[in-house]
Amino acid sequence: MNIDAKAAGFSAQRLEKISSHIMENYIAPGKIAGCQVMVSRWGTPAYFRSFGLRDLERQTPVTEDTIFRIYSMTKPITSVALMMLYEEGKFQLNDPVHRFIPSWKNQRVYVDGTGAGMVTKAPDSPVTMRHVLTHMSGLTYGESLYPSDHPADKQYAELGVNRGHGVTAESFADTLAQVPLRFEPGTQWCYSLATDVCGCLVEFISGQPFAEFLKDRIFDPLGMTDTSFVIDTSRTDRFSANYGRRADKTLTLLDDPRESIYADASRFPSGGGGLLSTTMDYARFCEMLRRGGELEGQRIIGSRTLGLMIRNHLPGDADLAGFAMGSFSETAYEGVGFGLGFASTLDEVEAGTVGAGDFYWGGAASTIFWVDPVEDLFVIFMTQLMPSATFNFRGQIKNIVYGAIED
Secondary structure, three states: OOOOOOOOOHHHHHHHHHHHHHHHHHHOOOOOEEEEEEEOOOOOEEEEEEEEEEOOOOOOOOOOEEEEEEEEHHHHHHHHHHHHHHHOOOOOOOOOOOHHOOHHOOOOEEOOOHHHHHHEEEOOOEEEEHHHOOOOOOOOOOOOOOOOHHHHHHHHOOOOOOOOOOOOOOHHHHOOOOEEOOOOOOEEEEEHHHHHHHHHHHHHHHHOOOOHHHHHHHHHHHHHOEEEOOOOOOOOEEEOOEEEOOOOOOOEEOOOOOOEEEEEEEOOOOOOOOOEEOOOHHHHHHHHOOOEEEEEOOOOOOHHHHHHHOOOOHHHHHOHOOOOOOOOOOOOOOOOEOOOEEEEEHHHHHOOOOOOOOOOEEEEOEEEEEEEEEOEEEEEEEOOOOOHHHHHHHHHHHHHHHHHHOO
């Protein structure tokens, strides 16, 4: 890869602050095992560097082709996939989801009470395709990703909602239909299993298994050869380990690449968080987005459709601070809007960051990306540390990247 910071409009010296920041603050003190950073502008790679180890137990370094769990960075890919079907005239954004998942006709909204005494009501209006793309459906993550005392959240586990071994799109969607919605569809924003529903909808509408659709329609055309839901034996040696932090802040192994749950081919292909990828692969997805939906002659999605996706779809063009329920998410709320699968910076002053008009998301193991159509750039950060809220990698790297722009 030809790296040329100057040709991309950066000061190479100032951009190199990424390296010292990562090494001094994260690798040397052992806060993370390793990571990888890519910065590209105007279609020119300006910075690409690997740090530390992908596997502490085996002392193997992060390399250019290291495979990472991208968790919720799966969501933008799933959202693009569903909107590809929108472009084929298969649905409208305000269509009810129950058009494709009949069991959703019987959904209820939580009112009061617990357990057998829980009171629910029919929703004022049904959950729509827009609602599941924007996390305004009334769904949550139950108690699977964050503690909750809300009776509706406890229903997820009690009803058996999960994304594990042997779960199919049909069984997942039909089980989820039984869970009471936390709020009236379209009235609040809550980070949720809604994008997993989007993956199911891709399968139901296209008539093709979700994983196959992604491979045939996105990954193969873009040359994303290392992006998949399953790790096979030919790639295990490149697979990173995943870590958490103990109470004393040392790292503890959560998922061994040699004995990983990602080797189970019967796992549910989670559109909300199931993909593995490399920085190089995800860079091709980001470059496609930067170019308005096309890369090297392969049109993935129309530029006007992508433009609709990255607009703020929150009512009244409000920010998440006015609509979000709960604190768990892959973004801050002030000055931030949400579109069809992406968050976006609406107001630099309120958000406390530069990059108005960018669109982005992150993953549970602290991976991040953003695309900035104004500055014509994208940035990817890959590591494997859970949870993602441990360190503000996005804010720190953003400050360095934008501070290094020279033109």
